[in-house]
Amino acid sequence: MTEQRHGPVDDTRFPGLHRRGFLAAAGGVAASGALALAGCAGPGASDGSADGGGRPRRGGTLRAAFAGGGASETLDPHLTNLFADAARAKALFDKLADYGADLAAAPRLAASWEPNAGLDRWTVTLRKAAFHNGKPVTARDVLHSYRRIADPKQAFRAKASLEPIDLKASRARDARTVEFVLKRPTAEFPNILAAFGAYIVPEGAQDFDRNPVGSGPFRFVSFTPGRSAVFRRNDDYWDGPPHLDRLEILVANEESARVNSLLGGQVEYAHELTPTTARAHEGRGQIEIVRLPHSAMQAFAMKTDRAPFDDKRVREAFFLIADRKELVDGALSGAGEIGNDLFGKGYEYYADGLRQREPDLDRARHLLKKAGADGLRVTLDTSAVAAGFTEAASIFRDQAAKAGVHLKVRTGSKDSYWQDTLDSGTLCCYRSGAMPIESHFSQRLLSASTTNATKWRHKDFDALYRQAQSTRNKADRAAVFGRMQRRLYTEGGFLVWGFADWILGTARTVRGVAHKAPANTLDWARFDKVWLA
Structure with a gap:
């Protein structure tokens, strides 16, 4: 039985409800946090055993607090935009694939996938799985879901990710086999199946907020937009039933x-905590602090199509000005790792063999002089849109001054920052959440990329990307991706100074929370594997 969407909530327990926390600014990570919480049952076991250690215990209710989006929230999984949306969607629905901790695609509803020799047709075989209404997940449901996402009249987030698929030509060979026809060779096609928001819904599904039917680990109980969503265990889940009896995802905005x-x-679970909070409570015994490494790239984006950054000597000088450790310590309060001017540290295909850059002010001054940029004056755009941005801008301003560069810090609006800096200005603070390195290339660094913040447009670079996507052998493909990264390391427009940890807090009774899964990957906010000791 399902409860009504707008059930009663005791607001007196949950202060602060209205600040939004967007999941992806400039393709990145949620900026703000907020939560309001509803109380419920304790961790009594309905069956199984509990030893207080590593053996899962069945039963109880976990209450998880996330930033929310107010009265406009929906359970439509194709409209996910916030971290809370993503957590609710993965409780109710499945994708064909999802990203592992290294951002490689791992099978989910897809049991396997196989390309043809030309890498422009992929055959996906579905595993045996059922929706909550008992109907099997079929190839028709998959094609329906992808065609719904690709509807030009809709603004579904995964639409751009599905662009390489010719959905008119793609077909269901049988109930559990989908033949995807692609517009061009795509060796990294599994990344498309794992794309954010690419959930599979039943053919004909419409009422997502009152009676959503998915194939995920939890079944719908109730939903109050901007306040709470309640789910119960799906005992028939294809990947094994959750340990929890119930899951409540609650919203509070501070x-x-x-x-x-x-x-x-x-x-029992609080999403998106600050480094200051983590330091205050880590090791104190009241709560557990969980750090998810490599979750957010932190960078300065230099526009390579305009002065002064159209001169690669100036870009190299800026690479050498940055004291990355000082930036991580100051802007991230030490909650992260230094970067090396490349996206995707710890991810599949990352070029980790390149020499770690260190500050070299003498070399930076020499390069600036050769470029005719002595006494260079540049405006650095920043905003309070993301944690650490204004701090990073101030720190880098002082670092640049030591090399004779005068940086003027300009603070923009939180509401329009990402759009303002995409095309305007010359230098800005930038960050990105987890995604495959291949997706970073395709979305941000090709001549036709729509979120190309550095205006990096080079036909030979585009050709390398096409070569990689046309290369069937993975080792050979990795070599091409390595060439692309070496080019970016030498003369690209992203000065990547750090990778921030994502920080969670849990009650001491919570077990099974993944500690090495960056935000937006399979094991992040995966509550079917969590239990209460």
């Missing part, structure tokens, strides 16, 4: 509300 609710026992 980090202090999340932390206080966790400390007060009103929730």
